[in-house]
Amino acid sequence: MSSQALNGWDGPRAARLNELFAAHAQVGGTAAGRRWETEQINWALVLRLAAEFQGFAKELHTVCAETMAEWTASGNPRVINVLVGGLTLNRELDRRNAQPESLAVDFRRFGIDLWLALRTRYVHTVRRQTQLSRLNEARNAIVHDNPVKLNELRRAGYPLTLPTIRSWRRSLTGLAQSMDRVLAEHLGLLFGRPLPW
DSSP: OOOHHHHHIIIIIHHHHHHHHHHHHHHHOSSSSOOGGGHHHHHHHHHHHHHHHHHHHHHHHHHHHHHHHHHHSTTOHHHHHHHHHHHHTTOGGGTSOSOHHHHHHHHGGGTOOHHHHHHHHOTTHHHHHHHHHHHHHHHHHHHTTOHHHHHHHHHTTOOSSHHHHHHHHHHHHHHHHHHHHHHHHHHHHHHTSOOOO
């Protein structure tokens, strides 16, 4: 079973990304080779991928806050609303990118060291964390018109090409699935209850 946040990542969020990948194929074709005319679509894909992952992370955080509040104050909607408000107040994810540091800070509110929990359970966590960092560096370079940073990423092995973007997407999908599972297990253990999803 998955949270509504992961269902959103696999459903509507994936569909929006797929629309951009389809546009990329229409403009650049599907054959191998350099496609100069697709650069702007690649940039759009980077921005959309970062935005969709941030949306997923915020939604997962909210689902965790709602679960914790409901389990703490079962049957008292006013207390539940107060608790959810407190757990989501001034979230990093509401004002910063969904980068490793902001995820760690926000999910710590639930009593979990997110990256330690992920690394303990999933061998690909360090690579996925690096991929998330590079995606956010690319996103910021595009948004802030920083060609120097884009060149640094290219030289470091992260050119803003379709293979790089597909690799980032696979890593984020793995990270989303891992986060979803680790947080469900953490909440279940914390409250001594069956997994919430």
